[in-house]
Amino acid sequence: MSLPRNPAEASRNFFEEVHEVVRLIPPGRVSTYGAIAHYLGAKHGARMVGYALIAAVPARGLDAVPAQRVVNRNGLLTGRHHFATPTAMQEALEAEGVRVVDDEVQDFKRLFWDPSTELE
DNA sequence: TCTCTGACTGCGT
């Protein structure tokens, strides 16, 4: 599309894309900021994906945007501090059957869900 | 308008 867009609208659109991808992550599976950024064309840094989630949860809610399923490339729950409580992210994951020990997703390599591969 | 910081990642030393 060649419609002129304001910067504010462009970033809002990016947020929407992130929300949609995160929503596609199956329960009990996890993905990473970098994988999502790569799937969206890697135009935006992986940081922007995380930044989008900060706005995503308060706006759409954890039910609409399961942000707990997005961790960093090491499988660490780096964003737990942004949840209601420090343990909310871990509890949400464990409720789906994902084992979390010391802020680290167990069996991360097996549970990893890459949108570029799984979603085609 | 400039500067700093941040739910990150990959590459070079």
Place this chain on the structure above:
DNA sequence: AACGCAGCCAGAG
């Protein structure tokens, strides 16, 4: 293998 640096873009002071 470990550490440091730069790139990514947006929002706050």
